[in-house]
Amino acid sequence: MSVPTLARPAKKLPRAFYLMVLPAFALFLVFHTVPVLTGIYYSFTNYAGYGEWSFIGLSNYINLFRDERILNAYGFTFLFAIVSTIAVNIIALSVAMALNSRIKFKTGFRGIFFIPNILSILIVGYVFNYLFSNSVPAIAEALGINALTSSILAGEDTAWIGVVILSVWQAAAFNIIIYLAGLQTIPGELYEAASLDGASAWKQFSTITFPLIGAFFTINMVLSLKNFLQVFDQIISLTGGGPGTSTESISVLIYRGGFQGGEYGYQTANAVIYLFVIIAISFIQLRILQRREASF
Amino acid sequence: MTATAQSSERRVLNDGGRDHSAHRPDRRQINWWLTALVAVLSLTIFIPLYFTVVTALKTPDELGGSGFGLPGAPAWGNFAEAWTLTDFPRALLNSAMITVGAVLLTLLTNSMVAYAIARNMHRKLFKGLYFYFIAALFVPFPIIMLPVVKETALFGLDNQLGLILLYTVYGLSFNIFVYVAYIRSIPMELEEAAITDGASTWTVFWKVIFPLLGPMNATVGILTCLWAWNDFMLPLVILSDPSAQTLPLAQFIFQGQFNTNYPVAFASYLMAMAPLLLVYLFAQRWVISGVMRGSTK
Numbered sequence: 001m002s003v004p005t006l007a008r009p010a011k012k013l014p015r016a017f018y019l020m021v022l023p024a025f026a027l028f029l030v031f032h033t034v035p036v037l038t039g040i041y042y043s044f045t046n047y048a049g050y051g052e053w054s055f056i057g058l059s060n061y062i063n064l065f066r067d068e069r070i071l072n073a074y075g076f077t078f079l080f081a082i083v084s085t086i087a088v089n090i091i092a093l094s095v096a097m098a099l100n101s102r103i104k105f106k107t108g109f110r111g112i113f114f115i116p117n118i119l120s121i122l123i124v125g126y127v128f129n130y131l132f133s134n135s136v137p138a139i140a141e142a143l144g145i146n147a148l149t150s151s152i153l154a155g156e157d158t159a160w161i162g163v164v165i166l167s168v169w170q171a172a173a174f175n176i177i178i179y180l181a182g183l184q185t186i187p188g189e190l191y192e193a194a195s196l197d198g199a200s201a202w203k204q205f206s207t208i209t210f211p212l213i214g215a216f217f218t219i220n221m222v223l224s225l226k227n228f229l230q231v232f233d234q235i236i237s238l239t240g241g242g243p244g245t246s247t248e249s250i251s252v253l254i255y256r257g258g259f260q261g262g263e264y265g266y267q268t269a270n271a272v273i274y275l276f277v278i279i280a281i282s283f284i285q286l287r288i289l290q291r292r293e294a295s296f
Numbered sequence: 297m298t299a300t301a302q303s304s305e306r307r308v309l310n311d312g313g314r315d316h317s318a319h320r321p322d323r324r325q326i327n328w329w330l331t332a333l334v335a336v337l338s339l340t341i342f343i344p345l346y347f348t349v350v351t352a353l354k355t356p357d358e359l360g361g362s363g364f365g366l367p368g369a370p371a372w373g374n375f376a377e378a379w380t381l382t383d384f385p386r387a388l389l390n391s392a393m394i395t396v397g398a399v400l401l402t403l404l405t406n407s408m409v410a411y412a413i414a415r416n417m418h419r420k421l422f423k424g425l426y427f428y429f430i431a432a433l434f435v436p437f438p439i440i441m442l443p444v445v446k447e448t449a450l451f452g453l454d455n456q457l458g459l460i461l462l463y464t465v466y467g468l469s470f471n472i473f474v475y476v477a478y479i480r481s482i483p484m485e486l487e488e489a490a491i492t493d494g495a496s497t498w499t500v501f502w503k504v505i506f507p508l509l510g511p512m513n514a515t516v517g518i519l520t521c522l523w524a525w526n527d528f529m530l531p532l533v534i535l536s537d538p539s540a541q542t543l544p545l546a547q548f549i550f551q552g553q554f555n556t557n558y559p560v561a562f563a564s565y566l567m568a569m570a571p572l573l574l575v576y577l578f579a580q581r582w583v584i585s586g587v588m589r590g591s592t593k
Contacts, residue, residue, distance in 0.1 A: 013416065021412045023405075024465075028432075030447070031444060032466070035439075095337065102326055103326065107581065111580040112338045113338065116341065118522055118572050124344065127348050128344065131347060142362070169340065174587070177591070232528075233528045255441065259445075259533070267442065271436075274439065275435060278436050
């Protein structure tokens with residue numbers, strides 16, 4: 001009975017299916033793929049964003065690797081992204097496990113920990129900026145902690161820590177919820193059985209919890225690192241890239257140089273390198289993490 | 297592997313011995329120490345919020361010190377000043393318009409594209425399209441930032457409408473990913489029944505499939521709403537007319553004018569954060585379950 005009805009649409013596809021995807025494809029092509037391609041095209045020119053330009057071959061790419069400011073931006077962005085990714089995953093997994101255990105007011109706490117994710121990073125950044133530059137030093141002075149009496153945002157070596165704190169505060173909210181979703185897929189009986197067997201808390205974590213949320217760990221690690229490598233709002237609201245250029249991230253540099261510095265062509269070359277870096281890292285990360293997942 | 301096998305064996309044994317549950321740790325027993333620890337941790341969320349509220353209600357003279365003290369008499373005038381300085385109603389209207397527009401357009405179009413792809417994944421064209429959209433997840437925004445600004449300016453889309461369109465188009469990558477997974481879990485029988493009744497593909501989608509997408513629509517809607525409302529980078533680079541400013545962008549633009557008067561700045565921040573916070577207060581459970589659903593797909 002159902003065989004002929006199944007076979008018919010398989011032979012001739014209703015035109016409606018093509019019409020459903022066509023506008024989206026066209027718009028995606030125009031607003032995503034074409035910009036990527038024009039970006040790559042301009043990366044071989046000396047275009048300033050206005051006026052005349054000419055092809056200069058690979059000069060932009062060669063100059064990138066000699067540019068102190070670019071290398072500095074990559075150094076800062078990677079240091080920041082790696083530290084933040086590790087911190088946010090440790091914190092989020094710990095909080096999620098606490099929220100998944102036998103505590104009171106579970107839903108209430110869950111709702112509270114998600115709040116940072118519904119707030120604008122830029123605006124929260126302005127609040128943190130004030131806290132770091134005025135409140136923390138004032139408290140440190142009252143308590144006699146000399147190391148913190150001057151704003152951490154004012155020091156070239158410490159400003160990045162402020163960026164990490166804000167970013168982790170904000171990103172933990174989302175990761176907690178993802179981990180919580182993962183933890184809830186683990187049947188409670190597994191833990192009961194393990195505790196009857198006398199397995200320690202750490203043993204339960206390493207043999208039950210962690211292996212069973214492997215997929216969620218992979219998602220969180222890949223997405224956190226990818227998002228942190230694109231850090232922008234946090235920098236604008238906390239440090240503006242300073243002091244000096246010590247916290248200038250790649251995104252901030254592309255924005256500044258490309259729009260305000262007359263380095264349109266040069267910064268698109270930077271963006272192309274950046275694209276390859278992000279793709280390479282995402283794939284390496286996925287391979288390592290998935291292999292580890294499979295080995296359990 | 298062996299651990300799982302052992303424990304399932306154990307579970308079978310346990311199920312037989314319900315009456316001996318006294319030996320097991322009581323499931324209902326509340327861990328109060330952990331509850332207290334979580335409560336202390338949740339202060340990290342409340343402290344910046346508390347700080348924003350008290351600072352917004354102070355006079356400039358009351359600043360200084362740690363800043364955590366309560367204001368003498370609440371300086372409500374800060375809000376009035378921030379309201380006019382940043383042209384709050386206009387920014388609010390822009391943010392609301394862009395967010396609502398982006399959410400509606402995303403739900404209506406992205407689900408439709410995902411439906412066509414999900415039901416034709418065995419065809420090269422649609423499968424190719426699927427990976428074409430998904431691949432964009434790995435493309436960082438800065439690479440398209442400079443060219444897309446020129447493009448939107450050229451098309452006259454350097455305004456609220458342009459942003460709505462861009463959120464809808466850029467959201468495709470992730471949304472298709474979750475929608476397709478969800479649609480493929482919907483049995484074909486319903487559609488086949490409708491088709492034999494003579495319904496067109498359009499009718500099948502709007503009358504049969506779209507109503508079934510409720511939970512996924514909620515997830516995609518929530519994530520799009522949070523993104524469009526809080527986004528700073530796209531409005532910063534795309535919008536050219538100051539009267540099109542969104543709430544986060546307005547905070548950035550007026551930063552210079554705030555510099556001398558922190559309480560007014562904080563009043564402005566609070567007003568910009570308040571609308572979504574209020575919505576969240578009432579829709580909290582729904583928002584979180586929506587986000588969780590997206591992550592397990």
